[in-house]
Amino acid sequence: MQNSPASENRKLKMALVGGGGQAFIGRVHAIAATMDYRAALVAGVLASEPERSRQAAVDLGIAPDRAYGSYQEMLETETQRPPDERIDFVTIATPNSLHYDMARSALDAGFHVMCEKPLTTEARLADELMARVDDTGRVFAVAYIYSGYPMIRQVREMVRSGELGEIQTARVHYIQGGLRRMQPDQTPERAAWKLDPAQAGPSGAMADIGTHAFHLLRFTTDLSPMEVSSHLATYHPVRPLEDYGHAVLRCAGGQMATITASQVTHGRLNDITLEIDGSTGSLVWRHDHLDQIFLRRHGQPVQVYENNRRADYLSDGYRASSRLAGGHPEGFFEALANLYRGAFDDMWRCASGEKPASAGDSYPSVTDGCEGVRFVEACIASSRTDGWWQPY
Structure with a gap:
């Protein structure tokens, strides 16, 4: 599925799954992904309970009609939107046991993925995800943040x-x-x-x-x-x-x-x-x-x-x-933003009909996730x- 026309004049559209309420890492992703003005958070599933999810999404500035109660609802609805309106990628910041199903579903729906570590709870599931990434040609990044420093x-x-x-x-x-x-x-x-x-x-x-x-x-x-x-x-x-x-x-x-x-x-x-x-x-x-x-x-x-x-x-x-002149500390947000920067470069390559070229160097890949x-x-x-x- 081709999401949107290949033009870097627009921001990539982000969906966040998990990370609402008191969670730490979800907001880190929301900030880091949008730091370089190359993406915007437009959709999300922020909690396991539908009503809490919708409220948490609104708290992050997500429009009510894109504050979903489940990831299944989000993927089904987003795929029905016009190509220039639907999301481009899904960030998964949920408990470990949910990573596989959510990532697999996002790939099958045609979306790129940024997934928190560990990639899955079993190596066989990680290997299945790696094979699915190869089949779909989608960009898949794993949030080993420290490699972004x-x-x-x-x-x-x-x-x-x-x-x-x-x-x-x-x-x-x-x-x-x-x-x-x-x-x-x-x-x-x-x-x-x-x-x-x-x-x-x-x-x-x-x-x-x-x-x-x-x-x-x-x-x-x-x-x-x-x-x-x-x-x-x-x-x-x-x-x-x-x-x-x-x-x-x-x-x-x-x-x-x-x-x-x-x-x-x-x-x-x-x-x-x-x-x-x-x-x-x-x-x-x-x-x-x-x-x-x-x-x-x-x-x-x-x-x-x-x-x-x-x-x-x-x-x-x-x-x-x-990003900064010497003497100005660059920290956790900037490190994760560097991973997103590399992944975004590859997302645009995919939109232009090219193959991803930065995985493993500019951002941790699904292969790195499998190794972990x-x-x-x-x-x-x-x-x-x-x-x-x-x-x-």
Whole structure:
């Protein structure tokens, strides 16, 4: 189905599924997708109950006639609108268990998709989505937001250009403590579904934040995992899923990598550390200093790469992702906006009869989403066998 005429003189039309009420990530998507004035939020299904959904949609500025009670109603109604009026893409920000059906339905209706992670709760479903994306030719992006930071894209260019020499090891630690504020007899104001395996899926911390860490590792290093050894644990009684875990990865070139995910570390908010060791240097990037990269070589002073578009030492990949002059921090909204920017470029290519060309580089693709789900399944299988190596 051809949605609208291929003309970048208009804004792409966005539909948001999920993310209403007290939800955090839905509003982040609504802001990031429209940041560069290339899209407008025009339709939505913002809650599981039809009346709450319609009210939440109106609160986001969506017209009453496009504030739907279910995603089925939205897709059916939107496909009946004239091509120049219907939506172009659907952003899915719902509990994990709903991702597959909603994404599959949106693709079958002819719409592009931006989906929250994890892509699905099972690898077989992720593989089915990947096949459906191939069949439909639609753009499919997965919201691994941290790959949109300009300095993370600088890290990738530094690794690929050989600035660290041969990559030998890498570590990603994603540490939170939010579960500590919850009690088993309390229902949190938002994201209560994450406490329910029927909605969250078979994994807790690894599916929620471990997949971010895994994608960050793959995006920056291009390492190819072959086997996974993992130990998962549940320390806080607020949910029956793991809240802490380690994974060790054996990679195709003999490299080793480790991932740690915690949601029960007291006092930690959203701390991410990426460390990459090469034969001629090592680097560190931290989320709490997201505009800096620390490069070290044995016996030499530490080099600090700073967010500055005028600096000659920064790459074209960095500059394409940076919006502000040096000294002005670029954060979470801008990172997600960068993913949307890449996806929008491919949506326009599709509208012009061309094939998508930016998936995996400018934005995480359905393939990246599948890799994340396979990683989670390998971690679960390994942990159940006391850390035995599992094929990835």
